[in-house]
Structures are given as C-alpha cells and as structure tokens.
Amino acid sequence: MSKIGTAGFVNKSLKHNQLTAKKKYGQNFLIDQNILGRIVDVADISKKDAIIEIGPGLGSLTEVLCERAGYVLAYEIDSDLLEPLKENLIGFLNYKIINQDILKANIKQDIEQYLKGYDHVYVVANLPYYITTPIILGLLSQELNIQRYVMMMQLEVADRICGKPQTKDYNALSLMIQYKATANKVLKVPRTVFVPAPNVDSAVVRLDVYDVPPLKAKDDQVLYEVLRNCFIQRRKTLYNNLIVSYDKSFVDQMLKDLHISPSVRAEALDLADFISISDYITQKR
Ligand code: SAM
Secondary structure, X not given: OOOOXXXXXXXXXXXXXXXXXXXXXXXXXXXXXXXXXXXXXXXXOOOOEEEEEEOOOOOHHHHHHHHHOOEEEEEOOOHHHXXXXXXXXXXXXXXXXXXXXXXXXXXXXXXXXXXXXXXXXEEEEEOOHHHHHHHHHHHHHOOOOOOEEEEEEEHHHXXXXXXXXXXXXXXXXXXXXXXXXXEEEEEEEOHHHEEOOOOOOEEEEEEEEOOOOOOOOOXXXXXXXXXXXXXXXXXXXXXXXXXXXXXXXXXXXXXXXXXXXOOOOHHHOOHHHHHHHHHHHXXXX
C-alpha cells in the first residue's frame, strides 16, 4: 500500500521540504487511502482515459490516478510543492504537472496538446475550496471536451450543486450546473481525513456532462443572468426579484405571456421555466 496518502507521510514530506500547508491556497491534504480509492472508483477510470487533476498537492490522489488512468495532467499553483510532488511520483511516466493557476490556464489548448487520443477526459480533484464555484462554472462554460467531473468540495457547496426544486439547497448554482450535467453527491467525507483538518465537512460530487443537453436556452449568458437575478433574495417573490433588474411593465407582461404567477418564489420553478424567461428576454433585446 502507498504511503503518500497518510498523515505521517504528509507531515514528513512537508517537514523534509521545510514547508507548512498554505491556508491561502486551500491546502488540506487527504490522508485516507480508503477515501482516495473511493474517489477514483467513483470516477470509473480506465487506462484509455486521461485525467485532469486540479491541485495535486503532495500527490496522494495523483498517485492513484497515475496507476489507473492512461495519463494525468495536473495543475498546481504552489511552486514550493513541485519538488516533493515529483519525488513522490517517482516511477510514473504518465503525468505532466503544470505550475499554473487553474483559473488562468488555457485548458482547451492543453487538452489538445497533452490528452489527444484518449477515450475520455475526466476531471478528478480534491479542490481548493476557496475557488470551488469559479473552477466548476469556468470549466463547464468553456464547452471543453470533458465528459465527467469527480470532485471533493465543502459539503454545503455539494448540497447546493445537487439541490432540487423546493428544497433549501436549490439556487442559481444548482441550476447553472444541472443545465450542463447531471449532479450527484456520492460520498460524504469527515474533516478528520485531512491534514490540516479544515473547519468544514466535505463531500464528493460526480457530474456527468450531457452530450446533448435535454434543455437549451437561446443564450447561455442571458440564462445565467436570469438565474442570478431570480435568486438574489430567496424569500422574495419572483416578481420582486425580477423588477430589481428589469423594467416593471416588461416583467408584468412577460410573466403574463409565460403564464407564470408573479407571487411564486424562484425555488418553485424548474429549469424549463427559467429557460422560458431567459428566451423571452433574449428575444425582446
Ligand atoms: N490533491 C491534494 C490532496 O488531495 O491531498 C491536495 C488538495 S488541496 C485541498 C488543494 C490543492 O490545490 C493544493 O495543492 C493547492 O496548492 C492547490 N491550488 C490552490 N489554488 C489553486 C489554483 N488556483 N490553481 C491550481 N492549484 C491550486
């Protein structure tokens, strides 16, 4: 069994390289072999698949990914981790570490350069929690050739991403993501399996991106704008949220034409309703 994903190893590796985990980069290293194995099982990877990992850290997840996948392309922002990471991955030849902020990377170009010819490209990552939402929305909105995402994140964010209508977790983020992919929370993870332990519990979410989305808005950007505007204040009615951003008489006419009650709350509407609002606005612009 590998030693990389254990508390002793992480502490030793940091100490040996005179490092401490950096809070500003969301560094909480996974130290549970069982959880590492389960994340990779959920991703359902074969040697014909290529993986993008965000934040390999000291390499505990990267090691398992290199064992199971054809190739691993990993983005790590912290240059101090590169040496220990490479040392820990000695023996593997099927990976490439890019020392870059994932939010600034040209992923389309990197997929083209490093991951051509694989059956699938999946993202598998224990995410830096401080940028979970920009990472996921950024990747999904770029229409990249990525079919699946298996990602560890803060439990509350996982609940929101997988939120269903009429529940407290349902919001603009649930809809933005479920517009592009099916979303399932597959594993709840306690804070005790990280070094250092974060202040929150975690969960693993699997997103399977639609080949052909069941519902399509005329303009994705208008849909995202509508979703944000409709959920500005959850307890307000749809009408009262909409008139903050759009002309009152326009909103009156639109809801009448679309047969949507002005007194309903956004959490009662489904994706098809939001798309009809979004398409109405797109057409009138
Ligand atoms: N994968 C490792 C593990 O499971 O033990 C580390 C996960 S740790 C939660 C998040 C990792 O993301 C850290 O290695 C951190 O340095 C890296 N990171 C933080 N911000 C990043 C960014 N903007 N781009 C790329 N990597 C980033």
